[in-house]
């Protein structure tokens with residue numbers, strides 16, 4: 278431990294800490310821009326410069342280790358002047374049309390310029406330019422890129438996908454991809470580059486116009502589904518306090534916006550468990566005919582990753598569609614039948630914490646119900662927030678409301694899909710029931726929960742024996758697991774993989790907060806919703822059981838397979 282003085286505060290900190298981390302640990306704010314802890318510590322932007330007594334030059338706080346007796350000044354006139362010039366230089370090559378930017382009001386560069394009182398750009402030069410694939414589910418605006426390298430480093434170090442590259446050098450350098458079309462790369466569309474971008478240089482493709490048009494069209498029935506992880510994040514973007522936000526309040530706002538039916542993806546998550554749990558048991562009963570382990574298939578970024586990087590494991594993927602897609606298939610068949618609404622006049626809209634979901638609806642076998650796409654438009658949580666804001670609702674005048682019936686009923690097992698370990702936990706609860714004919718404690722499988730990137734456990738189901746499971750989140754961890762499984766160094770029966778660290782709670786479509794990782798806190802809220810749920814087992818969802826009884830038949834039956842699975846040759 279060493280003792281240093283920062284802005285007059287005496288601080289004792291670990292000897293290997295940087296000035297920035299020691300200051301932040303002591304709640305002393307030093308602004309930064311390119312810095313991402315353990316990911317991007319390259320001291321490129323020089324916004325975190327500070328003055329050290331006895332040194333004649335300023336140093337970047339993010340890249341300078343503390344030393345015993347060091348006296349640091351984070352906000353002297355000299356520091357402020359240097360910081361200001363560094364931000365002015367960044368702005369000089371940045372497209373500063375902030376009012377026309379999706380990150381307006383939530384941009385780290387804009388915030389810094391505001392804090393420093395910068396009102397003019399003293400060194401204007403032509404912004405960098407570049408083209409982008411207009412069909413991609415996210416957009417790169419080179420004019421807004423400040424070369425901070427955060428996207429490159431997240432993609433390299435956390436996801437290990439190496440999609441982004443630096444082209445050119447000096448003032449002409451740009452960040453981009455080596456092809457004209459994003460789908461020609463191995464990009465999985467996880468969107469982690471987007472949530473780690475400090476400016477509007479990377480953002481989701483905005484699909485809100487189609488939804489606005491549908492809402493205004495009396496001929497179209499708008500049916501919206503809300504993913505598990507959205508309910509614990511939407512209020513962040515609306516600036517609401519914890520007491521003001523609730524799932525029911527969100528439903529109330531969606532109804533006030535004019536959506537005809539507000540349903541819950543959690544319903545389809547429960548349905549997924551019945552299909553996927555049954556599939557796991559069917560495979561376990563005929564082990565030799567199948568490839569192992571069985572992998573979950575609900576994260577489209579993971580599915581794309583596996584198919585591209587480890588195609589020999591294709592058959593190990595569960596054949597179940599994701600809850601998003603199951604929801605669409607059931608809506609345009611069962612709900613169309615029971616409600617009498619023409620499926621061709623429905624617009625099924627998903628609100629997802631995810632960018633990859635924007636492309637999942639176009640994959641093969643995703644128009645099983647009526648020939649149209651099962652899901653028509655996918656908006657991220659951030660797009661939902663923009664739609665809600667445009668509505669100018671007074672939150673105090675909105676009544677809390679429940680989801681509509683019947684596709685709005687769900688259990689605690691459905692909501693935890695949004696957190697890493699949730700699909701596994703929910704599947705084990707139902708697999709246990711299917712084997713034993715009675716429930717295990719709903720918390721019996723809780724060791725699979727939490728933010729750790731690679732978790733493993735072995736459970737004993739008395740009438741069956743042992744089930745070895747693993748839960749992985751983040752594509753770097755997925756890669757490590759696949760290498761271990763490929764080399765025979767790890768063996769499991771069932772593996773859950775989510776591409777985003779922490780699962781969908783930390784998804785690429787979620788609200789962005791100045792480089793803060795929010796997956797863990799949002800995940801904890803999802804586990805809390807499960808703890809408080811009246812029903813915590815997917816196989817006890819009455820609306821799902823009714824769906825089987827009245828329409829689908831049984832799990833893995835012919836109709837269920839045709840609507841809810843992806844395998845063509847079944």
Ligand code: HC0
Pocket residue numbers: 504505506507542543545546575576599600601602629630631634694695696700780781782784
């Ligand atoms: Fe997820 Fe899902 S849990 S992938 O993260 O399985 O996006 O929230 O909607 O489909 O349910 C995302 C979240 C979903 C799906 C569910 C799964």
Ligand code: SF4
Pocket residue numbers: 466467575576577578579630631632633634775776777780781782783784785786
């Ligand atoms: Fe999308 Fe969730 Fe997968 Fe991330 S983990 S890519 S948010 S489905």
